[in-house]
Amino acid sequence: MQVSDQEQRTELDLEEITRKISFLDKWREIFSYCGLGTNNAIPQNHDGNHVSADETENATGIPQPRGQGHLPSSSLCSIPKPSIISSESGGSPISLAMATKLRQSLFGNTIHVFSYDWKKAYFRFHDPFSDLAFTLEVGKGGARSIQMAVQGFIIKDLLFTRKGKDCNFHSLCAVSKQEQQQALAAALAGILWAAGAAEKATVCLVTEHTYVTSNPDYSGDDFTERLQLFELLEKEATEKFIYDHLQCFKEEGGHGVILFLYSLIFSRTFERLQKDLDASSTHLLQPHAGGFLCRQAVLNMILTGRASPNVFNGCQKGKSQEILHGVLTRSDVGYLWWGKDTSEDDRLSQVGSRLKTPKLPIWLCNINGNSSVLFSTNRQLLSDWKGERRFDLYFYGGQPPQKKPVQLTVDTHSHHWERNQPGDGHGAGRRFSPVEMLIRTKWREATINWNGTIPFF
Template sequence: MSGRGAEHPAPTELEEITSRISDLSKWREIFNFRGLEINSTTHQGLQQLLFRNTTSLFGWEWAAANFSFHPAHSNLAYALQAGKGGTRAILAAVQAHIITYLLFTRDTERTHLERLCRVGRREQGQALATALAETLWAAGGGDRAVVCLVTAPVTATPPEGFRASSFTEKIRLFEFSEKAAAQEFISDHINCFEGEGNHGVILFLFSLLFSRTLERVQEDLGDTAPLLNASSGNVTCTEAVLSLLLTGRASPRGLGGHREPGAGRGEAAGPGQRGPVGFLRWERAPGQRQVRGTQGQRDTRTAGLAVPLQCPPAQVSPALRSPRVPVWLCSLSGRHGVLFGTDCRLLSDWKSERLFQLYFCSGQQERTRTAHLTVDTHSHHWEEAPREGPCSPGQRRPALEMAIRTRWAGATVSWNGTDPFF
């Protein structure tokens, strides 16, 4: 009896091997594997799409960036750790899709913040794979997705960085015609995007471009606009990258309040259609400096992040301000985070918009909890001081509050005891 018990695992392993072999034919049909062999002309074309020159480099911050979660079963278990520099925009956009999945897509008995804090390591991987697959599928127009993986050892990145061409020599493309297959494939290779030293954020950016196709990205951009801005050694995402992440098109004007020409059949949700993730933006007026306040002041100046209360905001598409579920990528004077609510009725039932709760995730390492905000759309305290001009110092508010007011004009925002930090 003991001898038979000791041999029991062998058939299980054999069955698993047999199952994997039988799946090979399915995988051959699902995706098309081809080695990426790019000639020098295509290398330069990719570099031109990214930077509009052949000399700019990805810095070490980009090379080191990956999709790394905060510890499982913690206050920020659902949250990606924010990268440095220009990678934060991509990480925040993926974070928005992760929150959408965890709160509103997967099967759950109810949605609340505490459930996000109970996310385990396996759920983190599932959420990331789903978010990446959804974004790539949208970039592919709803009928394809391309996943870029490194299949050769990657040498250490030089301190000064590397060009796009030097990285593409080491990747391979996996093309899928089914979203579920792409998601399963990403899940099986999730460490390629999470692991240190794998250049996960750059891999994902390249996957977006190849899913959209380089030709269509070029059409989206037009003749002059780059995907990335390189200045003084810093590489940052343009609005075209944000548009690609949120609408599936790399249009420099794709987040505005107008319809893009040529957006039709086979395209992802554009600015005139409500998507799963929204977008809110607030920029300080040119030449405006930040005002540093003192702790304990009454909602007037806060944490060096204050901006005029009623100065005109940059235009964002109404559909992006009102997505299908209450999750928004926020661009706040060049910094990025995710604003979200847990009530799926918030944007479909006007009664829910009188007094409601929102949460803000910045991904910053120093933040150990999700910021909790209470939004009141029927309190008009600003009318108490009508003589003050709309841009006077006494009417300043944090940039996040101003972004919220681009969706709910005139709303008051309480940080519930937290010092405003965005």
Template sequence: LFQDLRKILFGNTFHFFNYEWKKSVFRFRDPCSELSYALQAERGGPGAVQMVVQANVIKFLLGDKEQEQALASALSDVLWVAGEEQAATVTLVTSMPSFFTLPGHQLDSITERQLHIFSFIRKEDMWKFIYEHIQCFQEEGSHGVILFLYSLVFSRTIDALLNLLLTGRASPNVFNGTVQFDEAGAPLLQPLRGVLVRSNVGYLNWSWEQGPQTPLPQVGSMLKTPKLPVWVCCINGTYSILFSLNRALLSNWRTEHLFELHFYNGQPSQKRTAVLTITHSQHWEPRTTDAQGDLEKKFPSVDMTIRTKWEGAVINWNGVVPFF
């Protein structure tokens, strides 16, 4: 079982979780602060998982400000969707190490400990169980993010982690539907499968490093226009969150002329949520004579990410110096 987990996550049995993964848990910011809704995120892979869970936490905090209940609901929702809303699995770990280790394999202090696997066929029962054991995902040294990742694997095997977290289906692509033919019209040997349904939480992608020679994958409308106005954003390879407090933003086109988006990047250096005012009634485009470096100075990466959803939008940071 342990070796199979490593093969699924790393592609082999020799790699193991690094320090950043091992220390990662689901830790909220100060409950008395403006960022009481916010999880503190790590750099790299753990941050991607934490920011997707953050998006689901925000979904519940739109109507409920209890941190632990919101976290339990967010974890339950992701696992339940991953289990195709039929069943899901929660993985916890004991402090007692497992004595079964294959020769030549290095212990990673987590995978080789005794895992306890709990299966559920009712979402309500799973939520109650997670809520009662929420400290297993929050406390320092609990490896909470890794435990959640294991739970996700057992709920549904990973092919593409991000889409699995967002939609419950492990599609390796972010475009809509299924592509049967290449750009020249020739049939593909293997169809490319994308996102088939709108997710509750969306996804946006932008990077200054990738130009015309290596274009970014085109995110389809299924992910750009989720059911709720919450987006996980991959900006220059780092994950963050954009969200609106107006639940009707994506269901009434008139609201998209002038609206606010809240931006949170998960890092301790951000002390307040950045509130951006978006005007989507003007046509914006950079001058073609501007160099890429000049564009980055004039237009923050967050602005460019927002424009992948609202083309031509003008973004006002309302006095905050753009920091991302």
């Protein structure tokens, strides 16, 4: 009878464990690793705090170091374990000197670390075969502008690079999961290859080993210290390598945006980066509301391959007669900017023609500090002035209420009754939406038809 009771208790224990695993599948390997069939204690580190998934074991069952720079307890369940690779994969481990330069290039010091919104940011598409199949889900915070810049290159690949595909909006909505992955790999590889001056690209991935230890002059984050760097000498090889390791960039918990930013900096090299920047811009991120925003140099590095800190054409002399570095060449994806607190003349003079008129009709947009994307499916739009008289643009702002990109019809005919009415100019912001004002920085005389959509943003 005693044996029967024991068997009954064992059965109940197993049922309870099975029930928990069904709701917490991502902890499956932690349960197995810690033997929770007989002991339900949650593993703790030497500080007595609960150990997160990325401190215990990765998705392939490789044990991870404990008690090292874990995330705050409030975010343990929000950021799952990152995708990591074997330390025997053949890359070059990061050194303390490299980690220090990386931190200084980003923050201007070695003490700051990325905020929570950066750590949880990665590259995730909306559902395939949907109105937003070609778009990334973007969050809030400083990483958003990088996600939107990459979005521009994804659109470039899907619309204008794929062979045997029609260049129309419907083809974008018919994108499959595999096509999403291929487009993301192509976008990331193309950006890194351009940053490496078309000579080589460097891809950073996280391993299970820690190569750099914290010290009074360097604050570790249990992520940067585990990097390995992989150098690729061909663009095609870079794309294939990223595609083979795409889970590191597109899975939750992988710090995918940070990983891409690291790869971007190492591809550019610290030496080139120093030459790109000027005296007024010595690092790439700026503190904002408890987090960090990208300076223009980061966006320009993604768009043009150079970390130019300004958006005007060429170089100019500053107020102190120092040389300020702007944009030297046209890029595939352009840039438009509009801010409600800036005068129209300042807006029009800020962004140069090289960014306003890219090689392809795709623009990363900054509207009152919010990133978005504007594009046309007509590859020749910017090559034929006749095509710019009346044309359609698609706008994706990444806001949750937006269920599909908005189709805008732009008419650049001269409308004197619109242009000369009282309230135009500085007062136009009260009559037109910020999206319309942004478009007018490129096509000054334009009127915009929202085709039934209520103007927003």
